[in-house]
Amino acid sequence: MDARLDLFTNPVLGKFIKHLNAAARVALDAGVPLTTLELVELRASQINGCAVCVDMHSKDAAHHGETPVRINLVATWREATVYTDAERAALALTEAGTRIADAAGGVPDDVWLNASKYYDENQLAALVGAIAGINTWNRINVMTQQPAGDYVPGQWG
Numbered sequence: 277m278d279a280r281l282d283l284f285t286n287p288v289l290g291k292f293i294k295h296l297n298a299a300a301r302v303a304l305d306a307g308v309p310l311t312t313l314e315l316v317e318l319r320a321s322q323i324n325g326c327a328v329c330v331d332m333h334s335k336d337a338a339h340h341g342e343t344p345v346r347i348n349l350v351a352t353w354r355e356a357t358v359y360t361d362a363e364r365a366a367l368a369l370t371e372a373g374t375r376i377a378d379a380a381g382g383v384p385d386d387v388w389l390n391a392s393k394y395y396d397e398n399q400l401a402a403l404v405g406a407i408a409g410i411n412t413w414n415r416i417n418v419m420t421q422q423p424a425g426d427y428v429p430g431q432w433g
Contacts, residue, residue, distance in 0.1 A: 281420045300409050306402030311342055312366050315350055316403065317410040319367055320374045322351050326414035327424035339429035362394035366403055373407040
């Protein structure tokens with residue numbers, strides 16, 4: 277597959293990506309564990325069918341010490357016993373925030389309240405930002421048909 281646009285040479289997307297990357301760093305500073313953020317980004321990317329982001333976040337998660345079992349089971353996290361209650365809350369928020377069109381009314385109150393048991397206000401804000409950010413990346417990559425498979429951990433920062 278050939279990409280429709282080169283994300284790294286197009287001046288408009290280049291500026292846009294610069295700001296997306298800066299926004300992503302904010303979530304890292306809010307105290308949400310890096311492994312949780314990787315699982316969140318991986319799960320949203322699976323839902324959205326973004327091969328580039330699935331490739332990137334599964335490899336980055338492994339690079340940061342995540343186990344193959346937890347990476348492989350994230351698509352079926354509800355049935356898996358390898359996630360903490362806090363991670364489950366973040367994954368539920370990710371799914372609800374990613375599938376907004378599927379749920380009239382958006383993210384259900386019970387999903388939000390459950391997440392608020394494990395994350396403070398700033399961490400919730402970071403999760404909201406991270407979920408919105410990965411959904412944006414997924415859409416950019418899918419619309420422009422970015423090829424996947426050759427990502428190397430740390431390659432993009």
